[in-house]
Amino acid sequence: IQSVVLGRAAATIIFVYLIGIKRFCNVSDLASNTFFDSMNIPAFVIDSDERLVNMNKTARGFFPEVQDSMIGKQIYQVFNGPLEPVINEILSTMADESGLEPLLPENVENTISVANIIFQPKIYKIISDNKVQGYVVWMEDVTALKNESIEKMQALRDKMILGFSSLAENHDFSTQGHLHRTSSYAKAIAQELYEQGMFKEQITPMFISTIEQVAPLHDIGKTYISKEIFNKPGKLDENEIKIMRQHTTLGAEFLSETLKESSNSLFAQMAIDIALRHHEWWNGKGYPGGLSGNDIPLSARIMAVADTFDALVTVRPYKRTFTCEEAFEIIQNESGTHFEPGIVLCFLSISDKIKELKNKIEMQDRKLEEVEEDFYSPDSLE
Numbered sequence: 001i002q003s004v005v006l007g008r009a010a011a012t013i014i015f016v017y018l019i020g021i022k023r024f025c026n027v028s029d030l031a032s033n034t035f036f037d038s039m040n041i042p043a044f045v046i047d048s049d050e051r052l053v054n055m056n057k058t059a060r061g062f063f064p065e066v067q068d069s070m071i072g073k074q075i076y077q078v079f080n081g082p083l084e085p086v087i088n089e090i091l092s093t094m095a096d097e098s099g100l101e102p103l104l105p106e107n108v109e110n111t112i113s114v115a116n117i118i119f120q121p122k123i124y125k126i127i128s129d130n131k132v133q134g135y136v137v138w139m140e141d142v143t144a145l146k147n148e149s150i151e152k153m154q155a156l157r158d159k160m161i162l163g164f165s166s167l168a169e170n171h172d173f174s175t176q177g178h179l180h181r182t183s184s185y186a187k188a189i190a191q192e193l194y195e196q197g198m199f200k201e202q203i204t205p206m207f208i209s210t211i212e213q214v215a216p217l218h219d220i221g222k223t224y225i226s227k228e229i230f231n232k233p234g235k236l237d238e239n240e241i242k243i244m245r246q247h248t249t250l251g252a253e254f255l256s257e258t259l260k261e262s263s264n265s266l267f268a269q270m271a272i273d274i275a276l277r278h279h280e281w282w283n284g285k286g287y288p289g290g291l292s293g294n295d296i297p298l299s300a301r302i303m304a305v306a307d308t309f310d311a312l313v314t315v316r317p318y319k320r321t322f323t324c325e326e327a328f329e330i331i332q333n334e335s336g337t338h339f340e341p342g343i344v345l346c347f348l349s350i351s352d353k354i355k356e357l358k359n360k361i362e363m364q365d366r367k368l369e370e371v372e373e374d375f376y377s378p379d380s381l382e
Contacts, residue, residue, distance in 0.1 A: 042119070043138035053134065062114050062139070079285050083111050085379045086121045086137065111142065125370045177215040178310055185306035187212035192346050193302075202298050207264060211299050214271040218278045218303055221251025245279070248288050252276035273297035278304050283337045295339075301340045303349050305331060308338070313358065324355050 020079040042059035044066075046052055052071050059066065063083060070078045079087045090311045119139035126134045190208045193199055222230060225247050229240050236244060252275045277291065277300035284292030312327035322330070328351055335344040347354070 010365065041138055041141065043136060045134060045136055046075055047134040048132055050075050059139075062119075082114060086112075112139065116143075117141055144212055150357075178314065179219070180307045181310050181314075181358060181361050182218070182303070183212055183215040184361060185309060185354060186215040186302055186359060188341065188350060188353055189302050189306060189347055192350050193343070196346060198342060198346065199298060207270075207299075210266050210270050211302065213276075214267060214274055214299075215303060215306070216272045217251070217255065218274045218307065219251065220254060220275055221247030221249070224250040224254075245287050248276050270297075270299045273300050273305045276300070278307055281338045282305070282340050286338070296340075301343055305339050305343055309347075309354070324351070324358065 036142045040058055042062045043056050044052060044059055045054040052066075053075055054071065055063075055066060060068075063081075065081050066078055066083070076087055112121070118141070120142045122138055122140050124136045124138075125132050126136060187208060190203060190211050194203045194205075194208060225244060229236065229244050232240070253274050255268070255272045255275055259271065261267075274297075276288070277296055280286040280289065280291045280296045280300060281304075282293060282296070282301070284290050309327050309331060312322045312330060313324055315321050328348060331339060332348060332370055
């Protein structure tokens with residue numbers, strides 16, 4: 001149950017980010033947006049004339065009283081039953097256009113209980129050219145707020161941010177599965193370092209667990225970089241390389257702001273360190289800061305090896321795919337320049353385990369793709 005709650009919470013954060021910060025969406029986009037439809041939080045789109053434009057699959061599941069035939073109708077004809085309290089909030093938001101503030105105040109008291117889940121309605125104004133084009137209404141899962149302690153909620157907030165990692169992967173089409181694999185590799189390296197007694201003061205079971213959790217966030221800054229640059233076939237020019245490298249600082253800035261309330265936690269600090277420093281080199285020739293040796297955070301030094309290995313053995317627009325053996329050799333040759341020698345030795349000592357992880361994850365991803373293809377096939381929709 002907890003994992004379901006976490007999933008919904010992460011989806012909420014991504015949704016708010018896309019609409020409120022990145023402003024990716026407008027009313028017509030949301031009427032046919034794949035991400036909107038696949039979110040695991042119930043959401044509705046309403047135009048400026050108070051008509052229902054769309055609802056996602058999750059909304060259809062939780063609120064079966066709202067039928068597809070109701071699309072295009074006025075919301076007071078649609079939002080009845082459990083959704084009836086939402087109408088006044090929507091109408092009052094529509095009536096108050098002053099300031100064009102996108103989000104309702106946090107003190108909205110209305111909640112809706114459906115299938116043992118407590119939802120609180122949230123409303124975003126979709127603004128374009130300083131005009132309100134429509135509204136997004138979604139049901140934020142606040143079950144945990146009712147049932148969990150403050151300490152657990154702080155942990156929940158840390159975990160919620162992991163939902164952003166999927167944005168980076170979807171933004172860079174060449175790296176599908178990269179986040180899952182690098183997370184597993186980073187954990188395996190940290191575990192082996194722990195078992196070998198290296199970095200005793202830093203690597204603990206909590207360190208190992210945390211690096212597995214935050215590793216998927218290392219490329220979150222990619223969401224700020226043009227897709228054309230990340231998916232360009234062939235080499236980047238000098239200006240494109242400069243822009244591409246900004247994903248480290250942009251990602252760290254975003255995480256610093258998002259996790260500022262828990263900035264002292266191991267989770268927050270490691271997430272920021274990995275995002276900012278995973279392209280630093282042991283010899284000081286990396287970016288963005290040109291740090292060297294032990295000045296580079298340990299988590300980022302581990303991440304550098306995991307990240308590079310996966311980049312070598314997978315398809316990228318700008319290079320051929322290397323075999324695992326070739327990748328191991330390249331990493332060994334860059335020991336002492338790109339990578340810390342001790343971490344390289346540890347990584348090579350578990351080369352068989354790394355290959356097993358790679359094969360296992362790729363097999364899982366293929367099975368998932370097959371399930372998704374079957375689910376979305378024309379026959380399955382009949």
